[in-house]
Amino acid sequence: MTRRTTVHDLRSQKGSRKWLQLHVDNAEEAAAAMECGITILSCEPDHNLESIRSAVPFAFLSVGMPHGAVSSQQEAIRLGFQMLKRGADSIYCSHSAYFIEAMAREGIPVTGHVGLVPNRATWTNFRAIGRTPEEALRVLRAVRDLENAGAAAIEVEVVPVRLADYITRNTPMITMGMGCGSACDTQYLFSSDVLGTHADHYPRHSKRYADFVALTAELQTKRVEAFRAFAADVASGAYPETRHQVDMDDAAFERFFTLAQSI
Structure with a gap:
């Protein structure tokens, strides 16, 4: 690859390609992912962001906007542009469609989130979301809200496979699937789970391929x-x-x- 992956690249291959995606914590992990052909990455907007961007100049990098970091549309736009300037290709945002719409109007690519949203788990607990018809419909409504707000992509976390498949086939957004089988446009895991870097709880959808604790x-x-x-x-x-x-x-x-x- 000789240029950075763009939103256009992802959308133009939706339905014809499954992408691998990892959330990485540092430049070493990012470089290792890129070496394996994993070109969609996500990370936090901490001190590692610039080094991660430098390590993977051609990857598509989704950077998380801290939940609660903004309280107005203007703040969301300002922070979104700041994160793009630091190297983000898309802004992950678990805020409401109100904030996402403001950034999207300015051409900032935004990734929303439905299903199990950890920042809102007090309303659902940490569990699979959408197993009942009524709850599945609420998930779909949330998808439509984000779609209408102009989000470029959407993380779909721990929802039933058939629901994730329905969403993926019925939205132009790139669906980033975590715990949704192979239904979504990307297969998404955290590097910490793949590498086994911690001794805490591992979610059911994770799989350890190494034991970095040892x-x-x-x-x-x-x-x-x-x-x-x-x-x-x-x-x-x-x-x-x-x-x-x-x-x-x-x-x-x-x-x-x-x-x-x-x-």
């Missing part, structure tokens, strides 16, 4: 071993050796000593 523990053991050996060498006089230091010849030191007497 690797991190092993690295910590190696750190302690190395630091302990360093301390022991200093205590015994084994470090530093002559090869670890520099010195002056006798003539240079004598000249220095003479000059030093004048200070």
Whole structure:
């Protein structure tokens, strides 16, 4: 790939291609994803954003607008443009369609969210959303609201596969599926779940392909071993050796000593 993936690229291939998508935490993860052909990424707008953008100049990068960060349409537009300037291709926003519409009117690509929305889980609890006909209809209404607001993409999280499939086939938005089988336009997971970087709860839809908790523990053991050996060498006089230091010849030191007497 020789140029950055755009909203137009994604929309023009909707229905004919399934995209892989990862939420990454740093530039190393982003570069590894890109090396594997994963060109749709998401991340937080923290200090890693610029380094992630630099590591994957051609990826499509959706950057999360912190929930509650804006309280007016003007603030949403201002923050949206700031995030685009920092390297985002799309602004993930779990705020209402009111804010999304304001950004979309200004040409800011926005990714909305339906189904299990963690920032609103107090209203639903953390569970599958849309199993009953009535709840499925509420999910669809939320999709239509975001679609009418001008969202470019929509995260569909933990809804029944048939509902996710219906949504995907009946909206022009790119559907980013997490916990929805293979029904959506993208197959989306968090790198922390894929890499096994934490010892906390893993959602049902996640799958661990590595055990970074064990690797991190092993690295910590190696750190302690190395630091302990360093301390022991200093205590015994084994470090530093002559090869670890520099010195002056006798003539240079004598000249220095003479000059030093004048200070």
